Amino acid sequence: MVASEIIRFDHVSKEFEKNDKQELQVLKDVNLTINEGSIFGIIGYSGAGKSTLIRCINGIEKPTTGDVYFRDTVINNIPNKQLRERRKEIGMIFQQFNLMPSRTVFENVALPIKYSGLAKDEIKAKVNQLLELVGLPDKLDVYPSTLSGGQKQRVAIARALVNDPQILLCDEATSALDPQTTADILKLLKRLNDELGITIVVVTHEMQVIEDLCEYVAVLDTGKIVEQGDVYSMFADPQQELTRKFISTTSKLNLPDEVLDSDLLHLVDNQLLIKITYVNTEAIEPLISHISRQFEVDANIIVGDIKILQQKPLGGLVIILDGTKANIEATVQYINDQNIRLEVLDHA
Ligand SMILES: Nc1ncnc2c1ncn2[C@@H]1O[C@H](COP(=O)(O)OP(=O)(O)O)[C@@H](O)[C@H]1O
Ligand SMILES: [Mg+2]
Structure with a gap:
C-alpha cells in the first residue's frame, strides 16, 4: 500500500519582528511530508524553531511565506471558524502538561467536548474510556496537583484525544520527565499509534526520543532542515555534522x-x-x-x-x-x- 500524506510543508518560512524592527528568521524554506499513520520526529537545539514549526501544523502560527497542507487543505489560508473545526482533528501535548489546576482530572479531559452538544453520559463514557486507555482509570475525581509528572502527561494525552483526532502533536512532551517515566510515556504513544492509527509528530532536543519512538526524523538547525529520512538510515549513515552530534548522545561507543x-x-x-x-x-x-x-x-x-x-x-x-x-x-x-x-x- 502506498502511504498517503497527511501533512506537507511547502517552502515554509517564518519571520518574527523583533523590538528593533529587525526580522528574526525562525523557519527557512522548510519542506517536509508526513505520512498518515507514521511517527515523525523533529530534532534540534533550543531556539531552532521546533515549537514554531509544530504550531504551524495546527495553525497557531502562520508561515510568512509558503503553505502547510493538512491533506488537501492549506491550513494557513482558511477562515478562523473553519480552522477551529479542523483543529479538532489535531490534538496537542506540551512539556508542562498545561492542565487546569482548579479542575479535576475528569473535568480537564472533558473540557474540549463540554459544549459539543454531546449528552452528559456520552461525555462521561468517552472520558472514562480515554482514562482507561492511558492507564489512569481511578483518577477521575482527583486534582492535577496530586499527580506525578507522568500521570499529568497521561491526563493531557487523554484530553488531546477526546475529539478523536487524526494527528497528535507532541512539543517536548517528555522533556520534564525522568528517564523511566519518559520511556513509559513513549511506550504509550507508540501503542496509541499502533492501536488507533493516529499520526504522531514529536519535536524534541533528545535523540533518545527519536531513537525509541520515531520512524522518520528531520534535523532542524536554526530554522533550516539540514537532513531528513527514516530513522534507521539516519543512524546508520548520518550525513551532517549536527546529525552525528545528536546520534553520539545515545551511542554507547563514545570513548570519554x-x-x-x-x-x-x-x-x-x-x-x-x-x-x-x-x-x-x-x-x-x-x-x-x-x-x-x-x-x-x-x-x-x-x-x-x-x-x-x-x-x-x-x-x-x-x-x-x-x-x-x-x-x-x-x-x-x-x-x-x-x-x-x-x-x-x-x-x-
Ligand atoms: N511569538 C514570537 N515572537 C518573537 N520571537 C519568537 C516568537 N516565538 C518564537 N520566537 C523566537 O523564535 C526562535 C525559535 O523559537 P522556538 O520555535 O520556540 O524554538 P524551539 O522550540 O526550537 O526552542 C527563538 O529565537 C524564539 O525566541
Ligand atoms: Mg520549543
Whole structure:
C-alpha cells in the first residue's frame, strides 16, 4: 500500500519582528511530508524553531511565506471558524502538561467536548474510556496537583484525544520527565499509534526520543532542515555534522575524552583507533578474520554495541587496528568498500 500524506510543508518560512524592527528568521524554506499513520520526529537545539514549526501544523502560527497542507487543505489560508473545526482533528501535548489546576482530572479531559452538544453520559463514557486507555482509570475525581509528572502527561494525552483526532502533536512532551517515566510515556504513544492509527509528530532536543519512538526524523538547525529520512538510515549513515552530534548522545561507543586524551589505549607505531557502524551484523566476524588473514592486521575490539532500530539491528565497534602502515591503509580501504561506515578516532 502506498502511504498517503497527511501533512506537507511547502517552502515554509517564518519571520518574527523583533523590538528593533529587525526580522528574526525562525523557519527557512522548510519542506517536509508526513505520512498518515507514521511517527515523525523533529530534532534540534533550543531556539531552532521546533515549537514554531509544530504550531504551524495546527495553525497557531502562520508561515510568512509558503503553505502547510493538512491533506488537501492549506491550513494557513482558511477562515478562523473553519480552522477551529479542523483543529479538532489535531490534538496537542506540551512539556508542562498545561492542565487546569482548579479542575479535576475528569473535568480537564472533558473540557474540549463540554459544549459539543454531546449528552452528559456520552461525555462521561468517552472520558472514562480515554482514562482507561492511558492507564489512569481511578483518577477521575482527583486534582492535577496530586499527580506525578507522568500521570499529568497521561491526563493531557487523554484530553488531546477526546475529539478523536487524526494527528497528535507532541512539543517536548517528555522533556520534564525522568528517564523511566519518559520511556513509559513513549511506550504509550507508540501503542496509541499502533492501536488507533493516529499520526504522531514529536519535536524534541533528545535523540533518545527519536531513537525509541520515531520512524522518520528531520534535523532542524536554526530554522533550516539540514537532513531528513527514516530513522534507521539516519543512524546508520548520518550525513551532517549536527546529525552525528545528536546520534553520539545515545551511542554507547563514545570513548570519554579522558581516555582519548590520555595514553590509556597506548597507541604505538601505526596503530589506528577506528569506529565502524554496520548494518549486516552477521558479516562482522568474517570481516574481522578476513582483515587479519588477508592484510595481516590485528583488530583489537575495545567496545561493541548493537542497537535495534525499527526492528532492525545496527552494530557498532570501536577497534584498534595494528599492522604495517600499508596494510592498515589497505584495511581501511577494504572496510570502506564493504559499505561499512568507518571513522578514525585516533592514531599514534
Ligand atoms: N511569538 C514570537 N515572537 C518573537 N520571537 C519568537 C516568537 N516565538 C518564537 N520566537 C523566537 O523564535 C526562535 C525559535 O523559537 P522556538 O520555535 O520556540 O524554538 P524551539 O522550540 O526550537 O526552542 C527563538 O529565537 C524564539 O525566541
Ligand atoms: Mg520549543
